[in-house]
Amino acid sequence: MRPERMEVVGEFLALKWTDGRETVVDLERLRRHCQCAHCAGEPDVTGAIRRPAAPPVYNATSFEVLSLEMVGQYAVAIGWGDGHATGIYSWEMLRELSE
Numbered sequence: 001m002r003p004e005r006m007e008v009v010g011e012f013l014a015l016k017w018t019d020g021r022e023t024v025v026d027l028e029r030l031r032r033h034c035q036c037a038h039c040a041g042e043p044d045v046t047g048a049i050r051r052p053a054a055p056p057v058y059n060a061t062s063f064e065v066l067s068l069e070m071v072g073q074y075a076v077a078i079g080w081g082d083g084h085a086t087g088i089y090s091w092e093m094l095r096e097l098s099e
C-alpha cells in the first residue's frame with residue numbers, strides 16, 4: 001500500500017492511497033514525529049537510542065511544507081519552512097499518523 005497522490009492542503013497533508021482511502025495528517029503532528037537523527041536521536045553501537053543533545057526547536061515556519069520528494073518506492077522526504085530537510089516518512093508511518 002502506498003499513496004497514489006499527496007498534496008498539502010492548508011495545514012494538512014492530504015493522501016489518497018492505493019486502497020482507495022483518503023486520509024489527512026496534521027503538518028505539525030508530522031513534523032513533531034520526525035524520526036531523523038537530529039530530532040529523535042540515533043542508536044549508538046549498543047543499539048540504545050542516544051537522545052539528541054538538545055530537543056528540536058520549532059518556530060513559525062517549522063510546520064510549513066516547502067517540498068515533497070519521493071524516496072524510492074517507500075517514503076517521502078519533506079523539506080520544511082525552517083530549512084529542516086533530513087526527515088524521511090515511510091508510507092507506513094504516514095498511514096499510522098493519519099489514522
Ligand SMILES: [Zn+2]
Nearest residue numbers: 034036039087
Ligand atoms: Zn528531523
